[in-house]
Amino acid sequence: MSVTIVGVGRLGEALLAGLLRSGVEPKEIVVAEKDPARVARICAQHGVTAATPDEAVAGADVVIVAVKPHDMAGLLADIGAALAPGAFVVSLAAGITLTFLQDALPAGTPVVRVMTNTPLLVGAAMSAICAGRHAGDDELARTEELLAAVGRVVRVPESQLDAVTALSGSGPAYFFYLVDAMIEAGVLLGLPRPLATELMVQTALGSAQMLRETSEHPALLREAVTSPAGTTAAALREFDRQAVRGAILDALVAARDRSVELGRPS
Known part of the structure; x- marks a missing residue:
């Protein structure tokens, strides 16, 4: 599956590196990042392609959003119309609820919310995932497959994510x-x-x-x-x-x- 990562700060780049280690080909990944110097280094180092957020998500099967929570609303407004039919969105942003994500994206967009932790940087993350109302087992399974490249994954209801945040x-x-x-x-x-x-x-x-x-x-x-x-x-x-x-x-x-x-x- 083709993957777009929007936001390649420390966590986004660590996830990118984990996906490449797991066997995902660089040609299957597109990144978007607002820091030109950083995105140039990442493309040179990892062999992936960069684009603007709306261009990056067009045609992607999975869009992983790893931006700061305060940047989320503007980003979702930018990329919503460009999402390919059948694509789903995975959010790594702390505190951004499924309701917020679903309301900001086109109606019916499948969304998976992730709470992970910093051992992701060394491939030993503990990630908890939950599905929005339009996401099912297929989206959860594909999210698990992606996150397994950087650690362990469990499924939880969103009602437990605040406790997961406090614990792991x-x-x-x-x-x-x-x-x-x-x-x-x-x-x-x-x-x-x-x-x-x-x-x-x-x-x-x-x-x-x-x-x-x-x-x-x-x-x-x-x-x-x-x-x-x-x-x-x-x-x-x-x-x-x-x-x-x-x-x-x-x-x-x-x-x-x-x-x-x-x-x-x-």
């Missing part, structure tokens, strides 16, 4: 925050910063791999590390004394509520 959309920042704090703790305990960083990055990577490959509940994996009256038990007791679990729950509720707020019409 913003989730990488929480891990970076925790790892940064643990590196600083290592420095406080007398380790050189490069060593503390190497220890924590590999520990985070290995722990995530254990979760994926063993399919064990996190609590069971935690218990396996926690010897009675040992060092891990002492640290976990301090986490509980500081109400870290409650703080995490409150933080994700706050993120969910902010996502709901941002998705309301202005």
